[in-house]
Amino acid sequence: MTEAGPGADFLQLSPASAPARGLTGWLADAIRAAIIDGRLGTGTSLPATRLLADDLGVSRGVVVEAYQRLADEGLVSARPGTGTKVSGLLPRIAARPGTGEAGTGEGGAGEAGLGEAGLGEAVRAVPSLLPQPWRARAELDLSPGVPDLSGFPRAAWLRAERSVLDRASVAELGYGDPRGNQSLRRELAGWLTRTRGLRAAPDDIIVVSGVAQALALLAQWLTARGHTRIAVEDPGSLGSREELAYWGLTAAPVPVDEHGLQTAHLAGSGLQAALLTPAHQFPTGVVLAPQRRRELLDWAVAADALIVEDDYDAEYRYDRAPVPALQTAAPGHVAYAGTTSKTLAPGMRLGWLVPPARMHADLVEAKHAADLGSPALPQLVLARLIATGELEQHIRTVRKRQRRRRDALLGELRERLPEARVQGIPAGLHLLITFPALALDDRDLAERIHRAGVLVHPLSWHRQRPGPPGLVLGYAAHTPDQLREAAGRIARAVTG
Amino acid sequence: MTEAGPGADFLQLSPASAPARGLTGWLADAIRAAIIDGRLGTGTSLPATRLLADDLGVSRGVVVEAYQRLADEGLVSARPGTGTKVSGLLPRIAARPGTGEAGTGEGGAGEAGLGEAGLGEAVRAVPSLLPQPWRARAELDLSPGVPDLSGFPRAAWLRAERSVLDRASVAELGYGDPRGNQSLRRELAGWLTRTRGLRAAPDDIIVVSGVAQALALLAQWLTARGHTRIAVEDPGSLGSREELAYWGLTAAPVPVDEHGLQTAHLAGSGLQAALLTPAHQFPTGVVLAPQRRRELLDWAVAADALIVEDDYDAEYRYDRAPVPALQTAAPGHVAYAGTTSKTLAPGMRLGWLVPPARMHADLVEAKHAADLGSPALPQLVLARLIATGELEQHIRTVRKRQRRRRDALLGELRERLPEARVQGIPAGLHLLITFPALALDDRDLAERIHRAGVLVHPLSWHRQRPGPPGLVLGYAAHTPDQLREAAGRIARAVTG
Numbered sequence: 001m002t003e004a005g006p007g008a009d010f011l012q013l014s015p016a017s018a019p020a021r022g023l024t025g026w027l028a029d030a031i032r033a034a035i036i037d038g039r040l041g042t043g044t045s046l047p048a049t050r051l052l053a054d055d056l057g058v059s060r061g062v063v064v065e066a067y068q069r070l071a072d073e074g075l076v077s078a079r080p081g082t083g084t085k086v087s088g089l090l091p092r093i094a095a096r097p098g099t100g101e102a103g104t105g106e107g108g109a110g111e112a113g114l115g116e117a118g119l120g121e122a123v124r125a126v127p128s129l130l131p132q133p134w135r136a137r138a139e140l141d142l143s144p145g146v147p148d149l150s151g152f153p154r155a156a157w158l159r160a161e162r163s164v165l166d167r168a169s170v171a172e173l174g175y176g177d178p179r180g181n182q183s184l185r186r187e188l189a190g191w192l193t194r195t196r197g198l199r200a201a202p203d204d205i206i207v208v209s210g211v212a213q214a215l216a217l218l219a220q221w222l223t224a225r226g227h228t229r230i231a232v233e234d235p236g237s238l239g240s241r242e243e244l245a246y247w248g249l250t251a252a253p254v255p256v257d258e259h260g261l262q263t264a265h266l267a268g269s270g271l272q273a274a275l276l277t278p279a280h281q282f283p284t285g286v287v288l289a290p291q292r293r294r295e296l297l298d299w300a301v302a303a304d305a306l307i308v309e310d311d312y313d314a315e316y317r318y319d320r321a322p323v324p325a326l327q328t329a330a331p332g333h334v335a336y337a338g339t340t341s342k343t344l345a346p347g348m349r350l351g352w353l354v355p356p357a358r359m360h361a362d363l364v365e366a367k368h369a370a371d372l373g374s375p376a377l378p379q380l381v382l383a384r385l386i387a388t389g390e391l392e393q394h395i396r397t398v399r400k401r402q403r404r405r406r407d408a409l410l411g412e413l414r415e416r417l418p419e420a421r422v423q424g425i426p427a428g429l430h431l432l433i434t435f436p437a438l439a440l441d442d443r444d445l446a447e448r449i450h451r452a453g454v455l456v457h458p459l460s461w462h463r464q465r466p467g468p469p470g471l472v473l474g475y476a477a478h479t480p481d482q483l484r485e486a487a488g489r490i491a492r493a494v495t496g
Numbered sequence: 497m498t499e500a501g502p503g504a505d506f507l508q509l510s511p512a513s514a515p516a517r518g519l520t521g522w523l524a525d526a527i528r529a530a531i532i533d534g535r536l537g538t539g540t541s542l543p544a545t546r547l548l549a550d551d552l553g554v555s556r557g558v559v560v561e562a563y564q565r566l567a568d569e570g571l572v573s574a575r576p577g578t579g580t581k582v583s584g585l586l587p588r589i590a591a592r593p594g595t596g597e598a599g600t601g602e603g604g605a606g607e608a609g610l611g612e613a614g615l616g617e618a619v620r621a622v623p624s625l626l627p628q629p630w631r632a633r634a635e636l637d638l639s640p641g642v643p644d645l646s647g648f649p650r651a652a653w654l655r656a657e658r659s660v661l662d663r664a665s666v667a668e669l670g671y672g673d674p675r676g677n678q679s680l681r682r683e684l685a686g687w688l689t690r691t692r693g694l695r696a697a698p699d700d701i702i703v704v705s706g707v708a709q710a711l712a713l714l715a716q717w718l719t720a721r722g723h724t725r726i727a728v729e730d731p732g733s734l735g736s737r738e739e740l741a742y743w744g745l746t747a748a749p750v751p752v753d754e755h756g757l758q759t760a761h762l763a764g765s766g767l768q769a770a771l772l773t774p775a776h777q778f779p780t781g782v783v784l785a786p787q788r789r790r791e792l793l794d795w796a797v798a799a800d801a802l803i804v805e806d807d808y809d810a811e812y813r814y815d816r817a818p819v820p821a822l823q824t825a826a827p828g829h830v831a832y833a834g835t836t837s838k839t840l841a842p843g844m845r846l847g848w849l850v851p852p853a854r855m856h857a858d859l860v861e862a863k864h865a866a867d868l869g870s871p872a873l874p875q876l877v878l879a880r881l882i883a884t885g886e887l888e889q890h891i892r893t894v895r896k897r898q899r900r901r902r903d904a905l906l907g908e909l910r911e912r913l914p915e916a917r918v919q920g921i922p923a924g925l926h927l928l929i930t931f932p933a934l935a936l937d938d939r940d941l942a943e944r945i946h947r948a949g950v951l952v953h954p955l956s957w958h959r960q961r962p963g964p965p966g967l968v969l970g971y972a973a974h975t976p977d978q979l980r981e982a983a984g985r986i987a988r989a990v991t992g
Binding site (some may be wrong): 146147149150152154157158161162165166170171172173174175176208209210212213216242243246247345346347348349350365366368369370371372373374375376377378 | 646666671672704705841845861867869
């Protein structure tokens with residue numbers, strides 16, 4: 001205690017430094033920082049909630065909630081009788097993955113056929129999989145990954161571009177830093193720390209042409225070191241698998257259940273890399289459960305593995321604060337990739353990659369060899385939209401709109417299809433519905449729905465191995481009325 | 497030792513091939529070339545100076561100075577007791593995709609080669625090769641490849657962007673065609689046919705992130721088919737060579753004389769690919785002579801080879817109509833690549849690739865796997881600038897300005913340095929001056945000029961093999977007065 005007011009010896013916490021209405025977040029942040037920088041080692045017991053609340057002069061609920069948040073992130077665990085303990089922090093820098101044998105040389109997917117694009121960043125376009133008659137546009141296209149392009153902030157973009165063209169230095173239009181424009185990296189560092197809890201300084205970030213390029217660069221890094229396989233979620237993104245195959249990596253399917261990736265399959269698999277969408281799994285919509293987060297990170301440390309975190313629609317979280325990025329807990333083992341495809345438009349082709357420090361120089365070299373660096377003007381415009389707060393404002397607006405859309409679709413599904421189970425509700429831009437009581441082929445079902453003018457993806461399209469049937473419904477691009485109409489037609493197709 | 501005279505097993509060096517008064521430069525060049533093409537890997541010890549001097553029959557001072565020069569450039573380092581070793585500042589050829597060999601470890605070009613850029617599309621930025629003291633900005637920077645960025649048509653660009661944002665369809669902001677936006681490809685087809693005689697329909701064109709990405713895609717295509725070498729111009733672009741090396745292609749130097757590439761070297765070489773800058777060779781400025789064009793095309797047909805035509809500054813032709821692109825004569829054997837880097841700004845990262853029809857689908861696939869496609873907005877804006885004639889108007893204005901700049905530099909050089917021979921006059925944005933009557937080391941000369949506040953490139957920097965000295969002078973970024981001032985200082989350095 002100091003004379004300045006209530007406070008705790010524990011981490012020298014002083015609630016006077018907390019924002020008035022954000023005590024929980026402040027406390028969780030402070031403890032998380034201490035775990036990450038090693039002040040609180042693995043196994044350390046956190047103070048009892050009542051004790052710390054008294055010390056801090058805050059309500060016990062604040063401490064309980066902060067602990068719960070950290071438990072959700074996998075940073076601490078609570079067991080009856082033993083209190084809350086730090087679950088273990090991962091070594092920041094581990095040895096390089098073992099270099100093994102050479103890749104086979106021949107481009108694996110050289111012929112695989114990545115034709116026209118059309119779906120989502122995480123989905124990527126695989127029209128080869130669309131049955132031929134389906135390629136005709138459906139009246140209501142609920143393909144996941146199609147964002148609400150009508151919401152692109154054209155006026156704000158143009159205003160920002162005018163400002164950029166007024167002010168950009170000559171050097172900013174020249175051959176730039178292959179890592180990306182410095183002002184954008186500075187803004188991104190703040191943005192990602194604020195919104196995703198990321199641990200990233202401007203110089204840690206590489207600006208890329210969307211998550212797709214991030215995957216390409218990471219795949220080159222892995223294959224150059226002899227890796228030939230990478231764990232992927234099953235069901236998962238076919239587009240990502242095809243891209244990885246082009247770059248010489250075979251996608252090893254790991255099942256996803258209602259808690260996310262079944263991490264138990266990783267241990268002993270011999271795999272040393274995994275691609276995940278932990279914030280909102282594509283296509284099941286589940287958030288990786290705290291226990292699975294822990295197991296995943298433990299595996300990464302034990303196997304000296306790389307986790308590729310595709311945070312493709314993390315901005316859309318409706319019902320509570322988003323779970324921080326995996327990268328937060330293990331920056332030395334996670335390559336974090338994000339994109340503007342869902343917040344602005346897929347046509348932006350603008351994203352970011354935050355790799356472990358030991359990979360950074362190699363990935364910058366790969367980016368340089370790919371295209372010398374991303375285009376200057378869009379980078380400068382995005383930097384300005386972040387700096388002025390307009391991007392944040394835009395996302396808030398879109399988030400509200402998307403929540404209404406989700407609610408409309410969800411409400412109608414619950415009313416018309418009470419037997420269906422709905423997943424992926426709290427976040428993202430799509431839902432998954434399954435039918436525990438029905439034995440059906442989701443392709444047949446999707447075909448019946450398509451005949452009713454609604455395009456949805458059967459879950460099977462996104463599977464590598466057989467599994468329970470389901471339908472993936474993207475709601476981002478349609479109004480509540482359209483979505484209710486679509487839900488009605490889907491219900492008739494299921495029950496009819 | 498060979499009967500031809502003194503020589504060294506080390507790199508099969510023979511001083512008989514060295515210019516009479518430039519042994520130091522010759523030796524440094526030969527070692528640098530071996531480092532660049534991977535014959536001397538990171539960590540390799542150079543022979544002891546006394547030993548090598550004895551083998552070569554030169555004074556030890558020559559070897560010491562050559563080593564010192566390479567150390568100044570950061571290519572080798574000397575430590576007491578361990579001798580001189582290759583520091584490996586160049587891209588890790590071993591870590592490139594395709595070969596599967598593991599990287600050699602720390603200290604590659606990940607950091608060094610890739611920092612701030614500064615040279616040209618064809619040159620690409622390789623500040624690792626700039627001697628350390630030179631990296632400080634010179635008062636007058638006549639590095640070739642630096643365009644006149646102050647001339648970027650900001651108002652026209654913004655007008656076009658406003659129009660695009662008013663009109664763009666929702667689909668145009670979504671995941672696009674990996675070949676590029678259709679309206680841009682349509683405009684480019686007309687533009688390239690009109691200005692370069694190209695034989696290209698909209699669907700033949702792939703929009704890319706500059707010539708750099710075109711080279712990356714083509715290199716992937718070649719290595720996937722077992723090619724390991726590609727002919728390049730010597731002197732030529734170090735940046736291109738480094739990029740090709742990243743992608744697994746070794747650059748086989750073919751000498752350039754006043755008629756362009758010495759095509760006679762191609763026949764019987766076993767090579768099946770060549771990268772050229774026929775319209776305005778970088779850095780000598782020569783236009784490929786008609787006879788050489790014919791021989792080159794004959795070789796391509798006979799050897800079933802691929803010619804990569806880098807048309808990087810073809811828009812700048814001052815004194816007569818430009819020579820049509822090579823592609824015009826043999827579209828089945830030429831992959832044509834162009835860029836907006838010299839007409840708009842390098843930071844645009846926007847170019848186009850017109851490959852032979854048989855390669856088209858593979859290259860689209862490679863583009864898709866690289867980044868799904870180039871960003872939509874800049875494509876739409878460029879399409880509009882072509883459609884409205886504003887791009888053409890802009891180029892006409894810049895061409896007139898550049899001609900005045902060229903005339904100013906040329907006039908002053910002719911008056912102050914009548915003994916110098918000037919090449920590359922009719923086209924492009926740089927000149928080459930050589931000194932037939934003088935025996936000199938162009939690096940020493942460039943260093944004297946740099947001390948006078950003017951940065952020019954010694955021709956040797958762009959050579960793989962030794963050759964006559966010269967200076968490369970880029971004039972695009974300076975006013976006539978500045979250029980006359982620079983010429984005066986250059987003349988004083990030469991004659992003083």
